[in-house]
Amino acid sequence: MNFDIPAELKALQEKTRRFIAEEIIPFEKDPRVTAHGPTEELRNELVAKAKAAGLLTPHASVELGGLGLDHFAKAIVFEEAGYSTLGPTALNIAAPDEGNIHLMEAVATEAQKERWLKPQVAGKIRSCFCMTEPDPGAGADPSMLQTLAVKDGDDYVINGRKWFITGATGASYAIIMARMEDGSATMFLADMDQPGITVERSMDALDACFTGGHGVVSFNNLRVPAADVLGEVGQGFRYAQVRLAPARLTHCMRWLGQARRAHDVASAYARKRQAFGKALGEHEGVGFMLADNEMDLHTSRLAIWHCAWVLDQGGKGKNESSMAKVICSEAEWRVVDRCVQVLGGQGVTAETIVARIWSDMRAFRIYDGPSEVHRWSLARNIMKPPKAAH
Template sequence: MDFTLSPQLLSLQARTREFIAEEVIPLEREQLPNEHGPSEALRAELVRRARSAGLLTPHAPTEMGGLGLSHMAKAVVFEEAGYSALGPTALNIHAPDEGNIHLMGEVASSAQKERWLRPQVEGRTRSCFAMTEPDGAGSDPGMLETTAVRDGDSYLINGTKWLTTGADGAHYVIIMARMEDGTATMFLSDMDRPGVRYLRTMHAMDRCFSGGHGVLSFDDLRVPATDVLGEIGKGFRYAQVRLAPARLTHCMRWLGQARRAHDEAVAYARTRQAFGKPLAEHEGVGFSLADNDMDLMTARLHIWHTAWLLDQGQKGNFESSRSKVVCSEAQWRVVDRCVQILGGRGVTGESVVMRIFCDMRAFRIYDGPSEVHRWSMARKIVQRSGAIQ
């Protein structure tokens, strides 16, 4: 297992880091504090800059105009993009679009790719993924209450979804619905179809996702059979195709944010004087910086190891769960320590760290809370032990 980065990947890493520093970070103050994610105008400008830099949608297949990055390459590039909260939006690798692009690339038909995927890869459209429900599916997708019933050459979909990231302003939606036989299927629909209602935007701690988190209602939404994503009854299987890599890309992007917070704390600790010397020379602050470094490296190694496994063709479900728990909790500890080091500055808009703190707390819940992943891991550990005996 060799984690040596190729000259090509090192060059791409450097290009991405330079782009974020020179083209993205200067635009951070363009986003208003009360916005639920970057405005469409800001997103369009960020995408334009990334396109000019040759960095737009780098994870997409080359035949669609992307760079076809491996999982390991994504780990490097996505961390650099994540150094700014706007970086993933600029590179078109933000959630949920990044996961949807991966899923569509794996499962969609050629016609579906041309209709929905290609414009998305080009940065002209956005998407959302509607699975979570107010009283139904969440961490347990088996609790799906949204239904799909066959009606001639189409399906009628009924149900309510919430925490649908990016729904406001999305051009199309991937809907998870339960069939009459109890299986699940994914459906594709334009957001402006009759039967799709955008009810409201939820007030959330984070504001880094374009379109925020929305509540959707499907009322006799008619979806042609040609717009079924993949095969009927395989929705749960496709969810794993999407979620295992998507958990890891969350870890990659948030690692960049944690590193940004750490850099801010280091710079402050070097120059801020307290009790006759810089904060960094006080043992308590120094220990926190050292702990940050250890947590950042631990997270990175988990990401790289899981990415390597995925590149070998392994499913990586267990390892992606492990990485999700380790990274979300380690990166959260880093940002929390940074707030403490910055003191009053850290709890105000005078520092980017406050925003990172608010955005990152939800990471321990998104794509499965730590408790669910620990439970899933424990089951597999016990099953594996029984198989060995």
């Protein structure tokens, strides 16, 4: 594994860093940043800036208008974008669109790409991914899927209810996971403005970083033509893994940028703030927290880069992405939590960006599988008998 950053990628890293600092961070206190995420107006303004800078949707293929970044390159650029709470929105790499773009490019037909993917890569539309359901439906255990799709002539009729659907309000289309009558699962594509789809409400959440917030969505006799099946009928769970393994990793990349931002704010404060006759950071209680931050940031970056390397080598990366998700979500959370402590009163108010990052990041330990599920999955693999040596 060679983790040296090539010169051209180093230049892209510096370009992204300057763009975020000069063009995006000034918008962080814009009143259009609401409790349910940046408004569509603000998103469009930020996307236009990224497009003008040549940084829009960098993970999409060059043929579709992106930069065609591999996983290691994404790790570099996404961390820089994540340095601002609005950076992923600007670059069109925020969840769920980033993962949906990856899935659509891998699985969708040419007609589906023309209809939905190309305008999405151009930043003109957003999407949502409808899998999570209220109890007793699918959550961390997707096999509990309750939303049902029944074949009716050339169509499928879908009924069910989803919740915590990120970006649902204002999304142009949805990828819907539904159970078939034989118990398998299938993904369907549907425009959100058609009869049969209702966004019931937006859910109040700790985070405020996703345009469209988190919605409750119901499907009532939604008719989806067979041409709008995503991939093959009955292969929904397999396609979910195509999406989730890289999506877990890109969460780690973006939040690493946020954690680094919080650490930079806390470190600057610890150097300047005086307490008991010396700089705050010169007290071991504070200095050790900053040292622990450096180690957690370093460990997270190595975990991300290793998993990115596995994926770039053609590996499935399922175990590696699970490990990276747990390592990074917990380490990066520790960094931000320590920063709140170092900042004291500054850390629990909007005087700095850290309180906002703290609130946004807490859910990272739950998104795309809580830490406990990933540990359980890894433990099951550990308990399998070792393969015989040849």
